[in-house]
Amino acid sequence: MFQPDAEATESFRSLLMSYGCPTTLIGVDDVATAALDSYDLIIVANDTKYLGAWVDAQSVLPFEDSGKPIIGLGQGGYDFFGVLDLWIGRPNGGHGSRNNIEVIDPNCSLFSTPYSVDIPENRALQLYTETDHIGIYLWPTIPETVTVLGSEVNDYGYFPLVIEDNRYLLWGFTESPLKMTEEEKRLFINVVIRASNNAW
Numbered sequence: 407m408f409q410p411d412a413e414a415t416e417s418f419r420s421l422l423m424s425y426g427c428p429t430t431l432i433g434v435d436d437v438a439t440a441a442l443d444s445y446d447l448i449i450v451a452n453d454t455k456y457l458g459a460w461v462d463a464q465s466v467l468p469f470e471d472s473g474k475p476i477i478g479l480g481q482g483g484y485d486f487f488g489v490l491d492l493w494i495g496r497p498n499g500g501h502g503s504r505n506n507i508e509v510i511d512p513n514c515s516l517f518s519t520p521y522s523v524d525i526p527e528n529r530a531l532q533l534y535t536e537t538d539h540i541g542i543y544l545w546p547t548i549p550e551t552v553t554v555l556g557s558e559v560n561d562y563g564y565f566p567l568v569i570e571d572n573r574y575l576l577w578g579f580t581e582s583p584l585k586m587t588e589e590e591k592r593l594f595i596n597v598v599i600r601a602s603n604n605a606w
Contacts, residue, residue: 417584443473455485465489532589572606
């Protein structure tokens with residue numbers, strides 16, 4: 407995880423560790439010397455946006471070369487995926503402050519395995535008490551390489567929760583677990599576990 411915000415970093419680490427997910431914190435400046443291919447999953451944090459870390463192909467090369475699945479959080483993840491020229495990266499999104507998603511497929515195993523997430527009948531799932539977010543604009547055609555998991559509520563064209571190439575997942579919300587609901591914490595852990603095991 408690459409993030410300068412100590413409080414947010416610790417909240418993510420604590421959440422992951424509480425569910426038995428060993429977590430190593432690596433600063434942006436240490437990426438070049440880190441053995442990224444020794445990990446199961448890489449998480450690029452929202453706050454890397456403040457460091458201007460993702461500016462060209464060279465800056466993301468160690469991640470690409472690792473071959474590992476990557477979760478991008480919020481603006482930092484969006485910027486990162488943009489440098490990779492992915493559909494789920496900058497500039498293909500819109501910014502807002504929604505704290506929920508509309509679940510695309512309630513029967514998708516992401517919402518039940520390994521932890522059950524209670525999806526309301528209207529499929530509007532609140533994830534945070536408050537947060538900013540990025541929704542990837544994919545309308546009217548969703549590319550074959552992209553799988554959409556959650557759209558903005560009542561706005562199917564924008565997707566804050568989306569996967570590309572079964573390797574890159576954008577979690578388009580900017581806040582840390584300090585403002586997550588309990589349902590959302592379980593969903594985030596499902597995302598982490600399934601991404602780590604390429605279980606898409």
